[in-house]
Amino acid sequence: MSEVVIAGIGQFPVGEHWKISLRSLAARAILPAIRDAGSLKPQALYVGNFLGPMASHQSNLGTLLAQNAGLDGIESFTVEAAGASGAGAFRMGYLAVASGYVDVVLVVGVEKYTDMVGPQLEAYTTTAMDYDYEVMAGLTPAAQAGLLMQRYLHEYDAPRAAFGAFPLLAHANGAHNPNAMFRKAITPETYAKAGMATPPLNQFDISPHADGAAAVILTRSSLLPRAGIEQAVRITGSSVVIDRLAPHDRPAPLAFEAAALSVEGACRQAGILPADVDFFELSDVYSIYAALSLEAAGCAPRGEAWKMAQEGVFGLKGTLPISTMGGFKARGNPLGAAGVYQIVEAVQQLRGQAGENQISGARRALVQSLGGPASTAVTHVLERCP
């Protein structure tokens, strides 16, 4: 199997882009990614998107987005896996290039969250849960996280306030990311005073849904133009694993089993252990999910990720930095686009282009995207070209 590399990246700041449409949002990531990749021309576009058919009443995004970006006559379609849609599209691109059937793939994650306003929008995000048996109980994704966090506090006797370490580090990192939605560090007092959302989650334990688009160009290393070799990033591990959709159907809801298995799969393929990575771009969609992801990956003992977070292990200067560009909490959560942002941010670190957030000597990244409470887990290992 020929080695698959990321040859170009593009991203548009996450936020509330009232004047920018879904198609235009995608183009603002696609065009920079193509430019970044030099002379490579994409033969296929895989779109990661979650809410388009509902919030924008728009399906068949593959065609619409390709056409709008001037990519007529190529292969294109959408991959949907809730919050892991972007990572799913990236996996699709990886498989296509690795298979040898497609030489150059463009992957775009795009979410247009602000085409409408009101409670119906919140209801659309619930479609990734079990409609008959969760949504009809009035549950939302944030409330689902509330259920898991409440159980976590009970099982591990953890103090709720300890979870503030995750949003604090995310906001500290987001402050230096020009593409982040929130670019301001917060204090422990701000976290402590935040209003209750879905208890025990407070407002700062929840990442903000927003508009966003990020794109990457994938190809085989042998096809790279000479100029692009230096900044190329290799994909050395790729794994998608699903769990049962609803936490109530899982024997151990706090285990995030799909997250664990997908880390295991990606690392096995890369020939590494999770401890061998320099940083971990995880899905801190809710503070509790950061803790559960770390524990599932084996980066923290069960029930103890919050302790390590308080000790500073996961900060930029810690032994395992996470959410290095602000994560979901500060960069923002553009749902179906988020997985591609995570890849783009990891590439920035591996290329040494992360500015003030640069982790010195970063060579290897673990990137994990979750659909729902790790109902879908997509994990990749990325490495700097030697």
Added chain:
Amino acid sequence: MAAPEKSPLLLIPDRQVGFIGYGAYVPRYRLPGSAVSHIWRFGESGSPVKEKAVAGLDEDVITMSIEAARNALARAGIPARELRAVWVGSESHPYAVKPSGTVVAEALGASSSISAGDWQFACKAGTEAIVAAMGLVGSGMGRYALAIGMDTAQGKPGDALEYTAGSGGAAYIVGPADEALAVIEAAYSFVSDTPDFWRRQEQKYPEHGQRFTGDPAYFKHIQAAAETLLRETRTTPADYRYAVFHQPNPKFPQRAGKALGFNDEQIKDGLLVPVIGNTYAGAALIGLTAVLDIAQPGDRVLVTSFGSGAGSDAFALRVTDAILERRGKARSTADYITRRTEIDYGTYVRFRGKLAMR
């Protein structure tokens, strides 16, 4: 007492029937009368009741009927599949068109080979369903029939009825007398066209004739029904340990009872209106569940409902030995009454859908 002779007036089926199970339901919220007085009379007027029961946001006649019926089935000790009728009497059915009875039947696990439907006769819709159930079981058309009287009673904000219009009711399973915990010895119905209280189609709140609801309506029908039942069964008030009357307020049933020759002792245990309010189609029937919760084998009970528009159903009951082992199989009326969370007028307004959301 000898079985009553066949009277041309009494309702006595060919096969004797009785209640083989009963169940009460009262929602947990209570609105004190003082809260209503505070809003509409600066607290200057007293309330006819201490408080009334108020259904929660997720409750209605269907959900309340389901719970009362589950209690009745638990006491009857029969599977729901053996029911041949599920009838719900109410003046607050959630749908104008679509039966409450089918939802209740399916929630209980009743079979599809039943008669199901809704009854409407103001506050006597529930006893009307019981009379029909007597016919169905007494004729041999079916062995068991479920009859329910349940309401989330409506009262216009600021109206005298707002102090009392409460939520609750009871369910009864009518079956053969030899399985009964209380045998129905006889019943009698008395009706006339008397417009004392009504609610027109698509109106939210009922209208009432104020003082006209008394003598020509409530007292005339209750007394005619109860007196005829006593006379035709050749019984006197002294033969009964308990008497339960429809109870729109505490005074009416007490005055009606006294006029018929019953004393306070006989009436007090079935008089729940001071603590749960007037549960309309549920009122007389939940008064009876409170009595059955404490009655002894051999006790006789007279029950007389009243429905505006107008009419009364009177029943002569005799409690059997079966009461002793069956009544503990479900929650008692007192369990529900003691389970109590007081609410303020604002919460009441929200719970009862009086808050305009659009």
Added chain:
Amino acid sequence: MEIPRHWRINPQRYELIGEECPHCKIKIFPPRDVCPNCGGEAKEEYTFSGRGEVYSFTTLYDGPAGFEEMTPYTVALVKLEEGPVVTAQLTDLGSTGVEIGMPVEMVTRRIRSDGDERGMLIYGYKFRPVGFTTAK
């Protein structure tokens, strides 16, 4: 209007009817086409008792579309005594505080309207604290 999809699962919502796997005998709720335990086809109806305990809980102050008029409300994971865990609202809490491990029982309540106030009413299971009984 979503009449068919709600009507289709009345037995689950009204009575907690799930399945018992004919092969490995575990109890399943909601019904599935394949037993999650042994992989056999699960098709035998089983009515759950409705008794269980709170496994976890949270409260929603802002509900999604359809639930706005019910807020605030508490949703729990309820572990049924037969084994399965269900997601359901807790009701009749009054001033009762909720705790993990608290015993609860199933009641049938109004879930919401299908659409606006003209729509069909959807009824289904919720759970409430068992604490007020004297029944044996």
